[in-house]
Amino acid sequence: MSSIDYSQKIPNNVNLSDDRTLQRALEQWQPSFLSWWDDMGPAGSQRHDVYLRTATSVDPAGWATFGHVKMPDYRWGIFLNPGQAERKIHFGDHKGEAAWNDIPGEYRANLRRIIVTQGDTEPASVEQQRHLGATAPSMYDLRNLFQINVEEGRHLWAMVYLLHKHFGRDGREEGQALLQRRSGQEDNPRILQAFNEETPDWLSFFMFTYFTDRDGKFQLCALAESAFDPLARTTKFMLTEEAHHMFVGESGVSRVIARTCAAMNDLKTDDPGRLRAAGVIDLPTLQRYLNFHFSVTVDLFGADESSNAATFYSTGLKGRYEEDKRQDDHQLRGQTYKVLAVQGGQLVEREVPMLNALNEVLRDDFIKDSVSGIGRWNKVIEKAGLPHRLSVPHKAFHRNIGSLAGARISPDGRVLSQAEWDANVGQWLPSAEDRAYVTSLMGRVVEPGQFANWIAPPLMGINRQALNFDYVRFA
Ligand SMILES: [Fe+2]
Ligand SMILES: [Fe+2]
Numbered sequence: 001m002s003s004i005d006y007s008q009k010i011p012n013n014v015n016l017s018d019d020r021t022l023q024r025a026l027e028q029w030q031p032s033f034l035s036w037w038d039d040m041g042p043a044g045s046q047r048h049d050v051y052l053r054t055a056t057s058v059d060p061a062g063w064a065t066f067g068h069v070k071m072p073d074y075r076w077g078i079f080l081n082p083g084q085a086e087r088k089i090h091f092g093d094h095k096g097e098a099a100w101n102d103i104p105g106e107y108r109a110n111l112r113r114i115i116v117t118q119g120d121t122e123p124a125s126v127e128q129q130r131h132l133g134a135t136a137p138s139m140y141d142l143r144n145l146f147q148i149n150v151e152e153g154r155h156l157w158a159m160v161y162l163l164h165k166h167f168g169r170d171g172r173e174e175g176q177a178l179l180q181r182r183s184g185q186e187d188n189p190r191i192l193q194a195f196n197e198e199t200p201d202w203l204s205f206f207m208f209t210y211f212t213d214r215d216g217k218f219q220l221c222a223l224a225e226s227a228f229d230p231l232a233r234t235t236k237f238m239l240t241e242e243a244h245h246m247f248v249g250e251s252g253v254s255r256v257i258a259r260t261c262a263a264m265n266d267l268k269t270d271d272p273g274r275l276r277a278a279g280v281i282d283l284p285t286l287q288r289y290l291n292f293h294f295s296v297t298v299d300l301f302g303a304d305e306s307s308n309a310a311t312f313y314s315t316g317l318k319g320r321y322e323e324d325k326r327q328d329d330h331q332l333r334g335q336t337y338k339v340l341a342v343q344g345g346q347l348v349e350r351e352v353p354m355l356n357a358l359n360e361v362l363r364d365d366f367i368k369d370s371v372s373g374i375g376r377w378n379k380v381i382e383k384a385g386l387p388h389r390l391s392v393p394h395k396a397f398h399r400n401i402g403s404l405a406g407a408r409i410s411p412d413g414r415v416l417s418q419a420e421w422d423a424n425v426g427q428w429l430p431s432a433e434d435r436a437y438v439t440s441l442m443g444r445v446v447e448p449g450q451f452a453n454w455i456a457p458p459l460m461g462i463n464r465q466a467l468n469f470d471y472v473r474f475a
Pocket of ligand 2: 152245
């Protein structure tokens with residue numbers, strides 16, 4: 001069950017050949033996917049041989065194999081974690097009932113919306129990142145970018161499989177629409193705003209994969225609890241791939257910090273001007289990028305109070321992060337949770353029904369998880385013997401969704417006037433000048449074992465290969 005059949009046109013571990021209609025529908029979608037990949041996948045890189053890992057089994061031991069492949073030949077397919085026999089729904093109004101293999105009619109519309117929204121982020125990030133190959137800081141990093149890109153493509157496959165299998169004609173139409181929307185395109189944009197922003201440089205890419213792919217992790221964890229068993233099983237496998245994306249982000253930022261700290265020690269300065277003259281990214285600029293990506297990503301969790309969030313939970317469609325580990329009744333009626341609002345020039349906490357605040361609950365879990373990595377970044381600075389520290393901004397800072405949308409809040413959580421905001425925002429968010437400076441560093445360094453000046457080499461290569469291994473063989 002868990003091993004993947006690669007003899008078929010569409011690799012899968014779901015016995016696709018037993019369902020001819022579904023197989024035909026997906027085989028019809030496959031060329032559209034490939035032509036989307038051709039148009040919107042990594043620019044100018046389709047003929048390179050890239051050292052990619054491909055899933056061979058969903059077992060934790062040995063699920064991947066590594067080898068050089070051209071990206072359009074990557075074996076995208078359909079992989080579900082094995083089902084648990086007699087799995088029970090463990091939260092919401094249906095708690096204790098058997099998990100569903102088919103969708104109850106009354107929940108179809110909501111589930112379709114959840115799956116389409118998740119699915120839309122996958123090709124969106126490939127589109128956002130498609131020009132980064134031109135400015136890779138090393139062959140190692142270039143390979144990691146491509147690995148992430150093909151896996152986001154596979155995540156799209158995962159969602160399209162669910163749409164085709166469980167939503168009939170509507171699902172097939174949604175599968176096409178997922179290939180038609182375009183990140184940042186005015187007349188047919190991606191669904192969520194953060195996925196219409198550009199990822200213009202590699203610092204943004206590392207921040208994106210640290211923060212925004214982590215939003216993906218939390219959304220997938222919440223869906224992995226779903227009463228709809230095929231969704232739970234497919235998102236569990238997606239999570240194993242997602243872990244690598246966050247590793248690329250965390251280690252990428254960490255290497256930028258290490259390089260900057262080395263320059264600070266060599267030059268005995270923390271002056272941004274002198275550090276920029278030395279071609280590294282000063283820590284205040286890093287902090288501003290961090291503030292931007294953190295705040296844009298916390299918005300992705302949605303409004304702090306949401307009746308949809310309550311419905312999705314009560315009906316069993318979407319659980320909480322680590323639902324099993326929580327010591328409550330898993331139904332949450334009558335319970336409350338604190339959300340923030342601005343009142344009388346101050347941030348105040350309001351108690352609201354917890355069911356309505358589940359977006360906020362997930363956002364707070366995400367924040368806890370994000371902060372731990374920033375602690376690891378600070379260890380790099382500490383080890384270099386420097387007193388500076390990075391921090392996450394207050395969760396009310398720079399928000400565009402929910403009751404805090406548009407409120408003027410400093411990174412340390414003070415409510416500001418518009419004038420105070422305008423006078424200080426340049427210290428808190430990347431300015432046009434910061435972005436131009438970071439862009440100016442983005443040359444292409446792709447000789448094996450070479451790294452751009454602004455980033456330290458990683459501690460080790462991919463799959464225990466040397467740092468000067470030929471991760472990408474250029475066509
Ligand atoms: Fe993904
Ligand atoms: Fe990802």
